[in-house]
Amino acid sequence: MKKRVALLGATGSIGRQAIEIVEAHPDLALCAVTSGSTPLDDIDAPLKQVGGDLEGILDESRPDVVLNAVVGFAGIHATLWALEHGVDLALANKESLVAAGELALAAQRRGGGRILPVDSEHSALFQCLEGRAPEQVDSLVLTGSGGPFRGRTRDELTEVTTEEALAHPTWRMGPKITIDSATLANKGLELIEAHFLFGIPYDRIEIVLQPTSIVHSLVRFRDGAALAHLGYPDMRVPISHALTYPERAATPLAPLDLTSLTLVFEPPDLETFPMLRLAREAGEKGGSYPCVFNAANEAAVAAFLEGRLRFLDIAEVVADALARADGAPARDVEDLLEVDRAARAIPVA
């Protein structure tokens, strides 16, 4: 029997690479594909949907695994659907886990859905942690490239253009996550994602820059050992890992040529990139603060991409939204939708 894959966000950067993985693997089959507005004519799948409610097509397609590759909070219902229904969730859509947080974990406890991370750092951590008892783990180290503006000062970022911010040094991705990588909001979202995925407190999750994106993350253990996950920056590896778990199917990638590499690590600059500090504060405060962080960031990034906001103002908008919010925990999805809506309503221009 083939594993039935519902691919949400099939027309995006992750979506297209996922199709490549599914087509190359004889035991995987698409049972449904969706997009926000792009036509799906060139994709072969029994069920297709452009726009609309994602839960309906999930009910109808009966997937074994949902690959949530939608961008942004729009992926929330699909994440909760998979967790509630006990269906494997291959999670690229980090925003839904960040925003839903405890609500997502409660849905997972009720439904038993397993989360298989697609974010490369979390896939790395998942693999380094696999089979280890929690008490053996000392801390997690999330790595990041630092984005296109690593090494710059705030003064040098006042006038940066969308084109410059979209020129990521190591990864080719959709526009929203590429801007998040330039502000380091992406690493902030990943910090909160790691906290919820692995149940590790924030003070035991460190962020370190590794500019060539070869080391995808590390786990430090209590005996002093650190296990790292290395590989070329290519999302087909974590996508394949999540879709074929625990089989670890072959991919067409070249093996890592170690003698060609020099690995350099450095701390992130929190002065120049305040989004990382704001994300950590939002995560530590808990409640609905991570949802506010995510929503305000989405609104600000959209405004920046449309030329209505300057690069450095993205963090200002998010700081403002966090300062205005009461952070009360969302009791249910309706509460969460309201928190998300209110945080976006803050004027960004």
Ligand SMILES: NC(=O)c1ccc[n+]([C@@H]2O[C@H](COP(=O)([O-])OP(=O)(O)OC[C@H]3O[C@@H](n4cnc5c(N)ncnc54)[C@H](OP(=O)(O)O)[C@@H]3O)[C@@H](O)[C@H]2O)c1
């Ligand atoms: N790209 C990467 O390498 C990478 C790495 C790690 C994690 N991620 C995460 O993976 C997710 C997808 O990223 P991406 O780079 O693939 O984004 P992307 O290229 O912008 O693709 C986003 C996908 O979501 C669909 N979509 C957009 N708005 C939607 C809505 N309101 N309802 C339903 N579908 C909607 C898009 O459809 P249309 O084509 O119709 O707009 C598209 O298929 C993000 O959460 C990102 O953080 C991405």
